[in-house]
Amino acid sequence: MTDAKTSPRAGFYPIIPAGGSGKRLWPLSRANYPKFMRALGAPGSSLLRATLTRLRPLAPEENTYVVTSGVLAPLISRELPELPAGNILVEPAPRESGPAIALAAAVIATIDPEAVMGSFAADHVVRHPERFCAAVETAIKGAEDGNLMTVGITPTRPETGYGYIRRGSAIGDTGMFRVEEFVEKPKYELAKEYVDSGEYLWNASFFVWRVQVFLEELQKREPEFHDNLQIIAAAWWSDEREEVLARVWPNLPKIAIEYLLMEPAARDGMVATVPGDFGWSDVGDYHALGEIQGGDENGNVIIEVDAAREADRYRSASDVRMSDSKNLVVVSDGSRLVTAIGVEDLVIVDTSDVLLVCDRSRAQDVKKMVDELEKAGAAEYI
Amino acid sequence: MTDAKTSPRAGFYPIIPAGGSGKRLWPLSRANYPKFMRALGAPGSSLLRATLTRLRPLAPEENTYVVTSGVLAPLISRELPELPAGNILVEPAPRESGPAIALAAAVIATIDPEAVMGSFAADHVVRHPERFCAAVETAIKGAEDGNLMTVGITPTRPETGYGYIRRGSAIGDTGMFRVEEFVEKPKYELAKEYVDSGEYLWNASFFVWRVQVFLEELQKREPEFHDNLQIIAAAWWSDEREEVLARVWPNLPKIAIEYLLMEPAARDGMVATVPGDFGWSDVGDYHALGEIQGGDENGNVIIEVDAAREADRYRSASDVRMSDSKNLVVVSDGSRLVTAIGVEDLVIVDTSDVLLVCDRSRAQDVKKMVDELEKAGAAEYI
Numbered sequence: 164m165t166d167a168k169t170s171p172r173a174g175f176y177p178i179i180p181a182g183g184s185g186k187r188l189w190p191l192s193r194a195n196y197p198k199f200m201r202a203l204g205a206p207g208s209s210l211l212r213a214t215l216t217r218l219r220p221l222a223p224e225e226n227t228y229v230v231t232s233g234v235l236a237p238l239i240s241r242e243l244p245e246l247p248a249g250n251i252l253v254e255p256a257p258r259e260s261g262p263a264i265a266l267a268a269a270v271i272a273t274i275d276p277e278a279v280m281g282s283f284a285a286d287h288v289v290r291h292p293e294r295f296c297a298a299v300e301t302a303i304k305g306a307e308d309g310n311l312m313t314v315g316i317t318p319t320r321p322e323t324g325y326g327y328i329r330r331g332s333a334i335g336d337t338g339m340f341r342v343e344e345f346v347e348k349p350k351y352e353l354a355k356e357y358v359d360s361g362e363y364l365w366n367a368s369f370f371v372w373r374v375q376v377f378l379e380e381l382q383k384r385e386p387e388f389h390d391n392l393q394i395i396a397a398a399w400w401s402d403e404r405e406e407v408l409a410r411v412w413p414n415l416p417k418i419a420i421e422y423l424l425m426e427p428a429a430r431d432g433m434v435a436t437v438p439g440d441f442g443w444s445d446v447g448d449y450h451a452l453g454e455i456q457g458g459d460e461n462g463n464v465i466i467e468v469d470a471a472r473e474a475d476r477y478r479s480a481s482d483v484r485m486s487d488s489k490n491l492v493v494v495s496d497g498s499r500l501v502t503a504i505g506v507e508d509l510v511i512v513d514t515s516d517v518l519l520v521c522d523r524s525r526a527q528d529v530k531k532m533v534d535e536l537e538k539a540g541a542a543e544y545i
Numbered sequence: 546m547t548d549a550k551t552s553p554r555a556g557f558y559p560i561i562p563a564g565g566s567g568k569r570l571w572p573l574s575r576a577n578y579p580k581f582m583r584a585l586g587a588p589g590s591s592l593l594r595a596t597l598t599r600l601r602p603l604a605p606e607e608n609t610y611v612v613t614s615g616v617l618a619p620l621i622s623r624e625l626p627e628l629p630a631g632n633i634l635v636e637p638a639p640r641e642s643g644p645a646i647a648l649a650a651a652v653i654a655t656i657d658p659e660a661v662m663g664s665f666a667a668d669h670v671v672r673h674p675e676r677f678c679a680a681v682e683t684a685i686k687g688a689e690d691g692n693l694m695t696v697g698i699t700p701t702r703p704e705t706g707y708g709y710i711r712r713g714s715a716i717g718d719t720g721m722f723r724v725e726e727f728v729e730k731p732k733y734e735l736a737k738e739y740v741d742s743g744e745y746l747w748n749a750s751f752f753v754w755r756v757q758v759f760l761e762e763l764q765k766r767e768p769e770f771h772d773n774l775q776i777i778a779a780a781w782w783s784d785e786r787e788e789v790l791a792r793v794w795p796n797l798p799k800i801a802i803e804y805l806l807m808e809p810a811a812r813d814g815m816v817a818t819v820p821g822d823f824g825w826s827d828v829g830d831y832h833a834l835g836e837i838q839g840g841d842e843n844g845n846v847i848i849e850v851d852a853a854r855e856a857d858r859y860r861s862a863s864d865v866r867m868s869d870s871k872n873l874v875v876v877s878d879g880s881r882l883v884t885a886i887g888v889e890d891l892v893i894v895d896t897s898d899v900l901l902v903c904d905r906s907r908a909q910d911v912k913k914m915v916d917e918l919e920k921a922g923a924a925e926y927i
Contacts (some may be wrong), residue, residue, distance in 0.1 A: 190882075486914060487907070500572075500899045500926050502914055505907030509888065513900050517882045518893075520902055525869070525887030532868060532884055544882050 175303060176278045176374075177218045178228040178267040181211060181239060181285035182257055186530040187448040190517035191468065191494055194545050195234060199286035200242065201468060203446050204455070210286045210446070211242055217292045218283065221299055228252055228271065229285070230263040255412045260368065261423035262415040265381060265388070269396035272374040279306045281371040282420075288455055290442025298439035302371035305339045310435040311380065311428050312371040313342065315364025317440045321354035324447055324527070326366040326421070329357075330436055342434040345426045364438055367445065370420065377424070384427055391415055448526035449510040453492035462490035467497045468514075492523065517544055557685060558660045558756075559600045560610040560649040563593060563621060563667035564639055568912040569830040572899035573850065573876055576927050577616060581668035582624065583850055585828050586837070592668045592828070593624055599674045600665065603681055610634055610653065611667070612645040637794045642750065643805035644797040647763060647770070651778035654756040661688045663753040664802075670837055672824020680821035684753040687721045692817040693762065693810050694753040695724065697746025699822045703736035706829055706909070708748040708803070712818055724816040727808045746820055749827065752802065759806070766809055773797055830908035831892040835874035844872035849879045850896075874905065899926055 185198030192198035199211040208216070211229075218227060224245050230252045231239055239251055252267060264282050271278050281299060289295045295314075302312040315328045326348055331341035345366060349357060357363035382389040391411050398407035416423075428434050444455050456464040465483050483493050488503040494512040495501045501513055510526060512519040521529060536544050567580030574580035581593040590598070593611075600609060606627050612634045613621055621633055634649060646664050653660050663681060671677045677696075684694040697710045708730055713723035727748060731739060739745035764771040773793050780789035798805075810816050826837050838846040847865050865875050870885040876894040877883045883895055892908060894901040903911060918926050 190884075484914065484917070486910065486917075499897075500923070501902075502572075502900065503902045504910050504914060505904035506891065506902055509902065511900075511902055515881075518884065518895050518900065520883075520885045520888055520891065520893055522887035528868065528886050532866065532886060535866070535868075541882070 174275065174278055175222045176226045176228065176271045176275070176280040177222050178230060178264065178271075178280055178282050179211070179214055179218075179285045180260055180263045180267075180282060181229050181231045181235065182254070182263060183284075183286065185286060185446075186533040187527060188446070188452070189529055189533045190514050190519055190544065191512055196238070197235065197286070198446070200238060203452055203466070204288035209242055210288065211239065213289075214283060214285050214287070215243055215246070217289055217295060220292075220296050221281075221303075225250070228267050230254065230267050232257060255408050257417075258412070258415050259417045260420040261418040262412075264370070264420045265377075265392055265415075265423070266395065268374045268377050269392045270399055272378060273396055273399060276375060278374045279303050279371065280374050280377075281369070283369055284367070284445070286446065287367065288442075288444045288446050292441070294441035295439065295443075298437045298441065299369075299371065301338045301437045302369075304337065305334075305435050305437065306371045306373050306376070309373065309376055310339075311376065311425065311433050312339075313425070313434065313436045314367065314369035314371065314439045315436045316367050316443045317438050318358045318363065318365050321351060321358045322365065323348060323351050323354050325445075327354075327357050327363040328366045328436055329363055330438070334435060339435045339437055341432065342429045342436050344429055345421050364436060365443075366421070367443060368420070369439075370425070380424060380428055380433065384424065388415060388423070448529060449492050449494070449512065449521065450523045450526035452494075453490075453510075453523065456492075458490070461485070461488065463488060464492045466492070466494045468494060490523065556657060556660055557604045558608045558610065558653045558657070558662040559604050560612060560646065560653075560662055560664050561593070561596055561600075561667045562642055562645045562649075562664060563611050563613045563617065564636070564645060565668065567668060567828075568915040569909060570828070570834070571911055571915045572896045572901055572926065573894055578620070579617065579668070580828070582620060585834055585848070586670035591624055592670065593621065595671075596665060596667050596669070597625055597628070599671055599677060602674075602678050603663075603685075607632070610649050612636065612649050614639060637790050639799075640794070640797050641799045642802040643800040644794075646752070646802050647759075647774055647797075647805070648777065650756045650759050650763075651774045652781055654760060655778055655781060658757060660756045661685050661753065662756050662759075663751070665751055666749070666827070668828065669749065670824075670826045670828050672826075674823070676823035677821065677825075680819045680823065681751075681753065683720045683819045684751075686719065687716070687817050687819065688753045688755050688758075691755070691758055692721075693758065693807065693815050694721075695807070695816065695818045696749065696751035696753065696821045697818045698749050698825045699820050700740045700745065700747050703733060703740045704747065705730060705733050705736050707827075709736075709739050709745040710748045710818055711745055712820070716817060721817045721819055723814065724811045724818050726811055727803050746818060747825075748803070749825060750802070751821075752807070762806060762810055762815065766806065770797060770805070830911060831874050831876070831894065831903065832905045832908035834876075835872075835892075835905065838874075840872070843867070843870065845870060846874045848874070848876045850876060872905065 181199055184194050185192035188198045191201055200209050202209055204213050228250045229239055233253050236251050236253050271280050298314050302314050305312040327346045329343040331343040333340050391414050394411050398404050446452055453464045458464045483501045485503045487505045489507045492510045496514050508523045510521040510523055563581055566576050567574035570580050573583055582591050584591055586595050610632045611621055615635050618633050618635050653662050680696050684696050687694040709728045711725040713725045715722050773796050776793050780786050828834055835846045840846045865883045867885045869887045871889045874892045878896050890905045892903040892905055
């Protein structure tokens with residue numbers, strides 16, 4: 164959406180944590196070629212690229228950072244050639260979202276202490292990017308006022324796969340609300356109560372804050388974490404970076420940003436949210452992927468991804484043939500003819516080395532298969 | 546079954562018509578690599594090889610002939626290296642079973658005018674080869690007495706995919722019965738009547754007769770066909786064979802042996818049958834294939850066939866993983882990991898260039914898919 168009306172703001176720094184593997188989208192998503200490399204939202208554009216494109220109206224590439232692992236950094240570098248190489252921040256080892264986001268905050272603070280930063284997942288789909296940008300702009304205003312901001316998602320169903328945000332009172336007519344608490348993924352009945360109450364939003368882990376506010380809060384609540392982070396930040400632009408990172412990074416705990424900071428800060432009234440309604444999905448599994456794509460008159464969805472894993476794209480459906488088949492999600496790398504006869508509600512994923520056939524209602528269990536393969540030592544397939 | 550007790554008889558000549566493509570077993574069976582090349586009955590042995598092995602107690606290889614096309618002859622030659630090359634009879638163009646069997650009869654008559662020949666499909670499964678041999682031995686006796694013999698199959702279900710043989714009175718205590726008529730594939734209700742009556746056998750197109758009797762009957766009923774055949778036979782062992790074949794073969798009609806000779810001969814009381822019960826299947830489709838193989842405690846059948854199409858064999862099931870799945874027939878060329886989650890009653894056939902996912906109840910419709918591909922000009926997949 165490079166033609167969006169919003170103009171880039173100098174002091175805003177988006178970061179894109181890009182570490183997750185998306186096991187539920189195996190075998191399309193692999194440890195060394197994760198979900199965000201796949202064009203699952205729109206033809207011709209990986210989820211990662213779509214994320215960068217979506218952020219363009221809010222900030223120039225020079226302000227945009229990706230936090231990832233050493234394994235994935237080269238892949239990301241090639242996927243986003245316009246991103247300055249130095250804007251790819253490499254974690255020595257995965258530590259969940261807390262350290263990843265905190266690292267970005269500390270690095271950005273060395274560049275611009277007044278910076279407002281926002282964190283946006285690399286592998287989500289947003290159908291209406293202009294509405295997304297409007298919500299983030301509101302969140303930026305809230306951040307400038309000293310709040311730790313989230314952009315929550317107005318829920319459309321009692322989803323049990325997401326965490327929720329309980330919102331409190333409106334902050335004037337700003338479109339913002341105080342956040343009461345972050346809650347874990349609920350059981351179905353509870354999820355239904357949440358949605359019916361109108362008081363809950365989905366937590367998409369979209370965060371916006373002034374780096375200074377974030378670091379002060381971190382110092383107050385997790386002084387040891389903060390001290391370690393400052394040691395890393397101080398060495399970031401020196402020859403010592405690698406050495407210091409290797410030494411200090413292992414001291415940081417594996418912890419999600421919600422536990423590290425957002426939940427305790429919410430209890431102290433430091434957190435606010437902007438409810439967003441911009442056609443969001445985290446493309447959590449193949450069923451969700453089918454829902455996002457829609458489907459033809461029989462409910463069948465065909466997604467063709469390139470066998471070479473380099474240039475995902477949608478092809479014509481010429482090499483998928485379905486006879487008397489309904490509500491299929493067929494993902495093919497296009498190297499084989501895929502045929503289906505008299506079947507319904509299936510996920511069929513055909514890649515160069517793995518075939519998956521799964522009932523759509525069992526799409527969540529793809530992760531279990533990956534875990535089993537992991538246990539069985541079948542690393543080549545993961 | 547080379548250790549069977551029956552000893553080879555010098556004057557018996559088995560022929561194996563090997564022309565059909567087995568569209569219902571696509572994509573395993575292809576025009577240029579048909580069903581009979583696949584190890585669908587037992588590990589490590591193609592259906593064609595199993596057929597030759599099954600006939601071993603009845604006749605030596607020197608007496609055994611395969612009738613096939615020019616495209617398939619090299620494949621068969623390699624698959625059955627012990628068969629004398631001259632025993633592979635090549636039809637210049639496919640003409641159904643009538644001309645194929647008649648050609649073999651005429652060629653065998655030039656070698657041994659007293660020969661008894663038998664015709665046995667290349668792509669059937671027989672679970673109890675010793676019982677098969679016993680039935681054929683009985684048929685040979687009937688043939689020596691001047692009958693055109695069939696070995697019929699005692700039906701076990703009202704199958705609508707086979708033709709039937711109506712048997713008449715027993716011929717003494719020989720185990721043989723007069724044949725009243727050959728009938729077409731019936732509708733289900735009629736098939737049920739056939740089976741309930743106890744008077745019908747499945748027609749597996751197993752035939753046994755003295756070549757002299759066969760050729761005399763042919764001369765009487767189809768003199769022009771017979772004359773053309775004799776022209777070919779007269780040239781068979783000369784330099785003229787190819788030239789004469791090319792000239793005369795196209796004059797022969799496309800006709801099944803049942804129509805050409807067996808039905809009219811049955812009406813004249815010339816045909817008799819030996820009911821056989823030897824675990825027969827024509828492996829007509831993937832559902833039948835699953836039935837033959839049995840399955841594990843969840844009813845799942847895994848058949849692994851070699852990607853190279855040269856040496857079909859069963860492998861360990863290490864690269865097929867099924868979770869909460871039942872009654873699957875999975876055929877894999879072993880080049881990919883095949884996974885299934887929460888699915889039932891599916892056929893999954895994974896080959897190097899084609900994937901098929903089909904409901905087991907729709908196994909017959911695989912042929913329609915092949916026909917569609919044919920219409921669409923997708924010759925590379927057929």
